[in-house]
Amino acid sequence: MKLLSVEAARTAMVAEASALPAQTIPLQTANGRVLAQDVAADRAQPPFTNSAMDGWAVRAADTPGALAIVGESAAGHGYEGALAPGQAIRIFTGAALPDGADSVVIQENAARDADEVTVPAAAPGDNIRDAGKDFRAGDVLLTKGTRIDPWRLSLAASAGCAEVSVHAKPRIAILSTGEEIVEAPAVPGPFQIYDSGSPALKVMCEAWGAEATKLSGVRDQLDAVIAAMRGAEADLIVTVGGASVGDHDLVRTAAEALGIRYRVESVAIRPGKPTFFGVLADGRRLLGLPGNPASAFVCAELFLKPLIAAYCGAAHAPRMATARLAAPLAANGPREHWMRAKLTYKEGGITAQPYRDQDSSLVSVFAAADALLRRPPSASASAAGDLVEVLLLDRAG
Ligand SMILES: Nc1nc2c(c(=O)[nH]1)N[C@H]1C(S)=C(S)[C@@H](COP(=O)(O)OP(=O)(O)OC[C@H]3O[C@@H](n4cnc5c(N)ncnc54)[C@H](O)[C@@H]3O)O[C@H]1N2
Numbered sequence: 001m002k003l004l005s006v007e008a009a010r011t012a013m014v015a016e017a018s019a020l021p022a023q024t025i026p027l028q029t030a031n032g033r034v035l036a037q038d039v040a041a042d043r044a045q046p047p048f049t050n051s052a053m054d055g056w057a058v059r060a061a062d063t064p065g066a067l068a069i070v071g072e073s074a075a076g077h078g079y080e081g082a083l084a085p086g087q088a089i090r091i092f093t094g095a096a097l098p099d100g101a102d103s104v105v106i107q108e109n110a111a112r113d114a115d116e117v118t119v120p121a122a123a124p125g126d127n128i129r130d131a132g133k134d135f136r137a138g139d140v141l142l143t144k145g146t147r148i149d150p151w152r153l154s155l156a157a158s159a160g161c162a163e164v165s166v167h168a169k170p171r172i173a174i175l176s177t178g179e180e181i182v183e184a185p186a187v188p189g190p191f192q193i194y195d196s197g198s199p200a201l202k203v204m205c206e207a208w209g210a211e212a213t214k215l216s217g218v219r220d221q222l223d224a225v226i227a228a229m230r231g232a233e234a235d236l237i238v239t240v241g242g243a244s245v246g247d248h249d250l251v252r253t254a255a256e257a258l259g260i261r262y263r264v265e266s267v268a269i270r271p272g273k274p275t276f277f278g279v280l281a282d283g284r285r286l287l288g289l290p291g292n293p294a295s296a297f298v299c300a301e302l303f304l305k306p307l308i309a310a311y312c313g314a315a316h317a318p319r320m321a322t323a324r325l326a327a328p329l330a331a332n333g334p335r336e337h338w339m340r341a342k343l344t345y346k347e348g349g350i351t352a353q354p355y356r357d358q359d360s361s362l363v364s365v366f367a368a369a370d371a372l373l374r375r376p377p378s379a380s381a382s383a384a385g386d387l388v389e390v391l392l393l394d395r396a397g
């Protein structure tokens with residue numbers, strides 16, 4: 001079987017996933033979605049010059065001095081008319097600066113006496129927010145391909161967007177295979193284990209922007225695997241297990257029965273070497289993940305996440321950081337090794353401690369890890385303190 005590098009495998013997969021059609025949805029429901037069109041401002045923000053503080057709108061040239069109070073400008077209303085020399089207007093945060101005024105004196109620094117206010121020296125522009133300070137009419141605020149998050153959603157909301165155009169979510173069907181796999185509350189037999197792969201993959205897919213369904217797990221019978229794959233209504237089928245070379249590993253045979261054209265046969269990665277990807281005769285894509293949970297999750301992070309991003313029309317940039325090794329590491333073999341690691345944030349940088357046991361069956365290790373430490377193929381031994389690359393996992397905190 002042809003072995004591709006991680007980078008080559010990812011490129012080959014992503015080349016087969018193009019952005020899905022656009023749909024218009026309410027902005028409030030767009031968190032996590034990817035824009036299919038730019039969001040532009042049809043109005044400046046703020047639309048008028050306004051006060052940053054509660055106080056007095058004045059002409060700086062009149063200060064210091066005692067000024068005649070001639071009116072009020074409150075948020076949402078404004079002041080009709082203009083400020084003449086020697087005058088002041090009571091003003092509140094967010095209220096429009098009256099014509100003629102060029103400065104705001106905060107109320108703590110002013111003394112009011114009936115219809116007069118005495119203010120200290122002020123400079124033009126003090127405590128004032130100019131119209132268009134945040135953005136101007138016509139500015140492109142968010143570009144096509146940007147994933148909406150709460151802060152970008154706020155920006156679109158501040159430009160008056162009620163709806164946005166986003167790419168449809170890819171539909172992903174997750175199929176776990178294997179005689180030994182059961183899902184709670186089913187009771188496992190003496191030689192069975194609980195499915196820990198597909199429940200996690202479903203929520204990963206959802207968090208990364210897909211609509212995911214879990215097909216009922218199938219036993220190691222070719223017909224059943226083929227039937228499950230054939231019936232999956234999805235852009236992408238993700239299988240878990242049965243990807244390797246054992247007598248009971250039927251996923252490739254089933255995919256071949258459905259006419260798969262391989263784009264990736266296996267990957268020079270540890271864990272996750274049996275990972276494969278291809279296009280079925282009917283156009284659906286299939287990503288075969290290995291059954292060992294850590295292998296499946298590492299490959300989900302490295303391949304499934306970018307695939308979903310591509311379907312959503314977003315560029316994918318893994319969240320990489322540089323860390324110092326907490327302990328020495330032996331030389332690496334020929335496969336790129338992604339080690340589960342724990343990070344410590346200390347003054348002066350991040351330290352990464354890879355877990356001692358990197359066995360790909362260990363779910364407890366993955367649940368504790370917050371990063372994947374990348375060891376390039378054939379890397380030489382590293383000492384404690386050496387710099388390494390880490391991929392930051394989206395942990396719950
Ligand atoms: N002779 C060889 N044997 C193996 C090779 C190889 O190259 N030559 N590759 C090894 C590697 S690497 C991996 S990874 C595994 C992956 O194999 P499969 O994808 O075929 O997975 P299975 O054999 O079905 O299962 C492996 C392991 O994972 C457990 N499993 C499966 N599905 C789940 C699930 N949904 N939840 C929890 N655990 C699951 C399963 O019980 C096995 O223990 O193959 C090596 N063998």
Ligand code: MOO
Binds near residue numbers: 272273292
């Ligand atoms: O690469 Mo397998 O994924 O070693 O466990």
